[in-house]
Amino acid sequence: MEARVLLVEDDERIRQALGLALADEGCEVVEAASGEEALEQLGSTTVDVVLLDLMLPGVDGLTVCRTLRSHGDLPIIIITARSDTADVISGLEAGADDYVTKPLVASELAARIRALLRRRRFGSEGSGGPRLRLGEVEIRPDDGVVCRDDNEVDLTRTEFRLLVELAVADGRVVTREELLQRVWGYDYFGDTRLLDVHIRRLRRKIEANPNEPALVLTVRGVGYKVGKKA
Amino acid sequence: MLRLSLRWRVAVAFGLSSLVVSSLFAVATWHLASSYMLRQREQSVTAQAAANVRLVEGTLRVGSEGLTELLTGLAGEPRSTILFHREENWITSGRQVDPAVLPAQLLTPAREGTPARQRLVVGNVPVLAVALPVAAEDGIYVQLSPLVELDRSFRFLSRLLIAGTALSALVGVALGWRTSRRALRPLTALTAAAARVAQGDLQARLPEQSDPDLAPLAVTFNATASALEQRVRRDARFAGDVSHELRSPLTTMVNASEVLQRRRGELSATARKAADLLAYEVQRFRHMVVDLLEISRLDQDVDDQALEAVNLGELVRNVAASRPGDVPIDVEQPPPLVLADRRRLDRVVANLLDNAERHGGGPVRIAVSRRNGCVRLEVDDAGPGVPVQLRERVFERFARGARAGHRSDDDGSGLGLAVVAQHVSAHGGAVWVQDRPSAGARFVVELPELPR
Numbered sequence: 001m002e003a004r005v006l007l008v009e010d011d012e013r014i015r016q017a018l019g020l021a022l023a024d025e026g027c028e029v030v031e032a033a034s035g036e037e038a039l040e041q042l043g044s045t046t047v048d049v050v051l052l053d054l055m056l057p058g059v060d061g062l063t064v065c066r067t068l069r070s071h072g073d074l075p076i077i078i079i080t081a082r083s084d085t086a087d088v089i090s091g092l093e094a095g096a097d098d099y100v101t102k103p104l105v106a107s108e109l110a111a112r113i114r115a116l117l118r119r120r121r122f123g124s125e126g127s128g129g130p131r132l133r134l135g136e137v138e139i140r141p142d143d144g145v146v147c148r149d150d151n152e153v154d155l156t157r158t159e160f161r162l163l164v165e166l167a168v169a170d171g172r173v174v175t176r177e178e179l180l181q182r183v184w185g186y187d188y189f190g191d192t193r194l195l196d197v198h199i200r201r202l203r204r205k206i207e208a209n210p211n212e213p214a215l216v217l218t219v220r221g222v223g224y225k226v227g228k229k230a
Numbered sequence: 231m232l233r234l235s236l237r238w239r240v241a242v243a244f245g246l247s248s249l250v251v252s253s254l255f256a257v258a259t260w261h262l263a264s265s266y267m268l269r270q271r272e273q274s275v276t277a278q279a280a281a282n283v284r285l286v287e288g289t290l291r292v293g294s295e296g297l298t299e300l301l302t303g304l305a306g307e308p309r310s311t312i313l314f315h316r317e318e319n320w321i322t323s324g325r326q327v328d329p330a331v332l333p334a335q336l337l338t339p340a341r342e343g344t345p346a347r348q349r350l351v352v353g354n355v356p357v358l359a360v361a362l363p364v365a366a367e368d369g370i371y372v373q374l375s376p377l378v379e380l381d382r383s384f385r386f387l388s389r390l391l392i393a394g395t396a397l398s399a400l401v402g403v404a405l406g407w408r409t410s411r412r413a414l415r416p417l418t419a420l421t422a423a424a425a426r427v428a429q430g431d432l433q434a435r436l437p438e439q440s441d442p443d444l445a446p447l448a449v450t451f452n453a454t455a456s457a458l459e460q461r462v463r464r465d466a467r468f469a470g471d472v473s474h475e476l477r478s479p480l481t482t483m484v485n486a487s488e489v490l491q492r493r494r495g496e497l498s499a500t501a502r503k504a505a506d507l508l509a510y511e512v513q514r515f516r517h518m519v520v521d522l523l524e525i526s527r528l529d530q531d532v533d534d535q536a537l538e539a540v541n542l543g544e545l546v547r548n549v550a551a552s553r554p555g556d557v558p559i560d561v562e563q564p565p566p567l568v569l570a571d572r573r574r575l576d577r578v579v580a581n582l583l584d585n586a587e588r589h590g591g592g593p594v595r596i597a598v599s600r601r602n603g604c605v606r607l608e609v610d611d612a613g614p615g616v617p618v619q620l621r622e623r624v625f626e627r628f629a630r631g632a633r634a635g636h637r638s639d640d641d642g643s644g645l646g647l648a649v650v651a652q653h654v655s656a657h658g659g660a661v662w663v664q665d666r667p668s669a670g671a672r673f674v675v676e677l678p679e680l681p682r
């Protein structure tokens with residue numbers, strides 16, 4: 001894996017140890033000790049993925065996350081110290097693609113980075129492939145574009161893959177586990193908050209009324225499906 | 231020796247007191263009533279006998295012809311007997327009685343001119359015998375009046391009194407039982423509250439008591455419970471805080487150790503050995519901290535936001551699929567749902583499988599079924615089982631080593647089953663271990679079923 005990773009972490013020893021271990025996993029690590037430094041670094045260099053500790057002095061992790069998200073869909077994995085629901089959810093709501101909890105291990109982290117980078121927006125055949133339609137929403141999987149009433153909707157690559165997986169199932173139920181495995185791509189264990197928050201974010205972007213979804217429907221106790229007659 | 235409960239003792243005391251009082255009254259009533267009735271009967275019999283004697287004397291004065299008829303007429307009362315002694319002869323009328331049965335104490339005073347009276351039993355009939363001298367012809371008039379009626383009245387009265395006494399004793403017991411129950415009701419509430427505390431509900435309190443005898447008890451109990459609750463919370467927070475503070479150094483250690491492990495080949499034999507030891511213990515330490523955080527997080531309350539309808543069968547399949555090995559899984563159809571925090575249930579299932587792996591040689595069967603409104607999860611292993619005396623202890627924190635057959639290279643945290651127990655109880659369920667019908671242990675989790 002030749003991934004350039006920006007590691008934003010204020011604890012110097014963690015930064016060093018994680019930097020060494022990630023380098024062993026094949027990552028090229030750029031380090032930042034604060035939010036300000038991270039934003040500065042990103043102004044001058046490009047990376048494939050950002051590892052972002054939420055507890056930072058000064059500009060905190062959530063702010064950094066929102067700022068990055070407002071500029072594009074650079075993949076973000078947040079590092080939380082607390083695995084409380086609230087902490088994780090606010091990080092995901094701020095736009096992160098995935099999260100890990102301390103104490104985290106470089107090998108597991110690398111697996112997630114790899115999965116995230118595999119989550120490609122564009123199909124390999126280039127443009128002009130089949131298009132999917134959900135009500136007034138049009139999906140062009142091969143261009144990585146989603147339009148709503150002919151206006152392009154900004155989706156992160158995670159949200160995009162999620163929508164494509166559901167749309168391809170064509171109204172059949174896709175279980176949470178299947179979605180986690182197909183979209184996030186690593187052996188799911190533990191937690192579906194990740195999925196729930198992403199579904200929520202997706203609905204906010206494509207549904208006419210996110211509180212009464214018509215496109216992405218919840219199937220209680222099982223998973224999600226797209227509304228046929230949306 | 232049989233120890234009666236407080237409530238029974240109060241009831242018995244009530245019963246005994248009421249028995250004593252009512253029997254005193256009964257005895258007094260018996261004496262008064264029976265002696266009064268007897269006296270009445272005696273007086274009337276004596277008066278009648280005296281009148282009869284006067285009639286007899288009158289008849290004798292006129293001549294003795296009508297005497298037999300007169301005596302027959304006088305003995306009109308059924309079962310009464312009249313005997314008349316004249317010229318060494320007894321004339322008997324009414325019920326026939328042998329004059330020989332009459333005692334001398336009765337006849338001698340009459341013969342000497344003094345009336346006599348005595349209670350006798352003649353031919354199985356209780357009678358009142360009255361003997362009167364008859365002045366003319368130096369005779370003795372003896373009248374035997376049956377006391378059968380009176381006896382029957384006495385028997386009825388005595389039965390009535392005994393029954394009344396017994397009844398009042400029973401009423402006393404019932405009253406005592408009721409009273410003591412009312413008096414002990416606060417104690418019942420105390421027992422219930424103490425039981426709730428013992429089961430881990432540290433917020434159980436007694437209602438305030440207005441009774442001055444009970445108020446201090448309630449106040450003391452509540453103060454004790456509050457102190458206990460605070461202390462438990464403080465301890466839990468402390469464990470949580472410590473674990474939290476350990477996260478950062480642990481992250482450094484885990485990753486530094488990974489770097490060392492990757493370079494094992496470059497190390498000298500001694501350094502390699504040391505690096506291996508370090509890696510192993512750091513891994514174990516990490517499990518422990520993660521589990522401690524899991525437990526201390528649960529000491530705070532479960533947040534309702536995380537609760538959702540979960541298909542337990544599907545969840546079990548997913549957890550099992552993420553692990554090596556192939557365990558048969560039976561799920562009752564249609565698969566039951568539970569209202570749960572999916573992440574915590576994942577932990578429960580994974581920890582039970584870990585436990586089977588560590589102590590039972592691996593799970594051999596997993597089953598999800600319904601039972602009385604509950605969803606039941608069973609994880610079976612074919613290991614040595616859990617001895618009865620350890621079946622509660624295995625769910626305690628750091629109960630490791632308590633079980634026979636545990637491995638010395640066990641890298642568990644000692645918290646796995648404690649996490650299971652806490653998560654299950656936070657979902658309003660129960661977990662226990664029993665024998666598997668063929669051999670080995672069966673861990674059972676029951677959670678309330680969510681209707682579809």
